[in-house]
Amino acid sequence: MVNKRYMLAVFLLILVVLLNLPVPAAWKVKAFGRDNVAPFQNLMSLVIARLWDGCVSIATVGRAMEERNDLRRENAELKVENRNLQVLVLENKRLRDQLAYKSRQKMRLVAAEVVSRGDASGWWQTITINKGISEGVHPGRAVVTTEGVVGKTVAVYQHSADILLITDPSCKIASTVVRSSSFGILRGMGSVPMVQSRVEFLTQPMPCRMDYVPMADKVVPGDEVVTSGLGGVFPEGFPVGHVVDAGVDPSGLFQRVDVVPAAELSDLRYVFVVGE
Amino acid sequence: MTLFLAMLVLSGAAGVLQSMLPSIGLLGGVKIPLLVSVVVYYSLNHDTFTGLMAALLAGLFQDVLSPLMPLGYSVFCFSCIALGAARCRKIVSPRIPVVVVLFGAAGAFVSSLILWILLEREDQTSWGIWHGLWKTAGAGILGGIATPLAFIPARMADRLLGNEEDEMEEDIDEVA
Numbered sequence: 001m002v003n004k005r006y007m008l009a010v011f012l013l014i015l016v017v018l019l020n021l022p023v024p025a026a027w028k029v030k031a032f033g034r035d036n037v038a039p040f041q042n043l044m045s046l047v048i049a050r051l052w053d054g055c056v057s058i059a060t061v062g063r064a065m066e067e068r069n070d071l072r073r074e075n076a077e078l079k080v081e082n083r084n085l086q087v088l089v090l091e092n093k094r095l096r097d098q099l100a101y102k103s104r105q106k107m108r109l110v111a112a113e114v115v116s117r118g119d120a121s122g123w124w125q126t127i128t129i130n131k132g133i134s135e136g137v138h139p140g141r142a143v144v145t146t147e148g149v150v151g152k153t154v155a156v157y158q159h160s161a162d163i164l165l166i167t168d169p170s171c172k173i174a175s176t177v178v179r180s181s182s183f184g185i186l187r188g189m190g191s192v193p194m195v196q197s198r199v200e201f202l203t204q205p206m207p208c209r210m211d212y213v214p215m216a217d218k219v220v221p222g223d224e225v226v227t228s229g230l231g232g233v234f235p236e237g238f239p240v241g242h243v244v245d246a247g248v249d250p251s252g253l254f255q256r257v258d259v260v261p262a263a264e265l266s267d268l269r270y271v272f273v274v275g276e
Numbered sequence: 277m278t279l280f281l282a283m284l285v286l287s288g289a290a291g292v293l294q295s296m297l298p299s300i301g302l303l304g305g306v307k308i309p310l311l312v313s314v315v316v317y318y319s320l321n322h323d324t325f326t327g328l329m330a331a332l333l334a335g336l337f338q339d340v341l342s343p344l345m346p347l348g349y350s351v352f353c354f355s356c357i358a359l360g361a362a363r364c365r366k367i368v369s370p371r372i373p374v375v376v377v378l379f380g381a382a383g384a385f386v387s388s389l390i391l392w393i394l395l396e397r398e399d400q401t402s403w404g405i406w407h408g409l410w411k412t413a414g415a416g417i418l419g420g421i422a423t424p425l426a427f428i429p430a431r432m433a434d435r436l437l438g439n440e441e442d443e444m445e446e447d448i449d450e451v452a
Contacts (some may be wrong), residue, residue: 015332119341170344
């Protein structure tokens with residue numbers, strides 16, 4: 001009995017220490033754990049992805065040839081278009097040089113693969129990618145796809161990183177409605193049940209909500225929303241989504257605007273982390 | 277030692293699976309509570325200290341695999357489950373499927389509720405009250421389904437490693 005009480009006391013001590021660890025120490029514990037779990041997550045993700053691709057291939061073998069031919073044709077057309085655009089790029093550069101404009105610096109993008117969706121607890125909407133500090137990913141950076149903004153890095157480890165999605169209520173983005181130049185703060189609203197979604201089972205993201213939009217600004221469904229660059233995390237001009245509804249918020253002082261994300265968040269496979 | 281190692285491997289596997297399996301949108305976007313199931317198993321089938329060790333390991337895995345979760349929160353919630361299950365261990369048999377389902381559901385519901393309260397207090401999450409209740413209820417439902425399934429590999433591991441406890445030889449839980 002004394003032994004059991006002693007063990008319970010030790011356990012309580014460990015619990016108290018864990019709950020009161022300073023943030024840097026807690027971070028080190030988490031980073032150690034994540035760096036050791038990451039290889040298993042990557043392996044599991046690879047297995048699941050291969051199995052899924054195999055099943056999809058079997059189910060769609062009939063369409064594969066047709067899709068291949070369409071893609072070849074599209075590829076050839078894009079190559080021609082790309083050659084024409086290269087000519088325009090050179091001309092643009094020459095004209096800028098002549099006018100002595102400062103050349104815009106290109107952003108560095110780190111490509112990464114999504115290895116898991118959602119954190120283990122289920123209380124946040126996150127994804128995990130297979131790139132970390134070693135590959136040039138840093139915390140507090142924007143994450144995008146070719147379609148639009150996905151979220152931002154919240155925790156970065158040696159070879160993996162966690163991204164908070166824009167559909168999470170904790171994620172807030174300083175945004176602008178392009179047509180009316182209205183500024184506001186976009187936040188996630190979670191997700192709702194839906195029949196078709198591959199990654200989050202039977203769910204789709206709810207429209208995000210843009211708050212603090214001035215009443216005087218005219219916002220209509222269909223308006224494009226982009227990042228304003230004022231928040232310090234997301235560079236200016238990245239597509240966020242488009243407006244589906246605009247109304248007056250309960251205070252009556254501002255508009256609240258519902259925005260559907262541009263990026264296909266329910267089917268993320270590859271993303272880009274914005275670097276320096 | 278083998279018991280601890282089996283617990284570590286099972287908790288790790290449950291944690292990785294739990295983080296990788298998609299959440300269930302119809303039940304509030306909750307994850308399948310495999311880690312809670314591991315805690316319930318060890319709490320019902322072994323002594324109190326073993327249950328608490330399982331809670332510590334499973335809680336650490338959940339905290340580590342959740343980027344925004346403060347360290348120790350899941351450990352605290354799972355410890356409450358372990359102590360609660362340990363209290364009931366003498367009056368229920370973990371061999372009865374209904375008992376396993378009920379404890380799994382109750383464990384997942386209670387741990388999810390405590391976690392939600394802790395996170396709301398610290399402003400770590402911004403879900404509304406109805407969404408939070410939906411999530412905790414959903415966790416309970418999934419706990420009832422997942423726990424009997426999680427018991428299978430855990431029981432197999434115990435049998436394989438000779439860690440099964442004889443019920444007649446267990447001490448009465450005297451920890452107040």
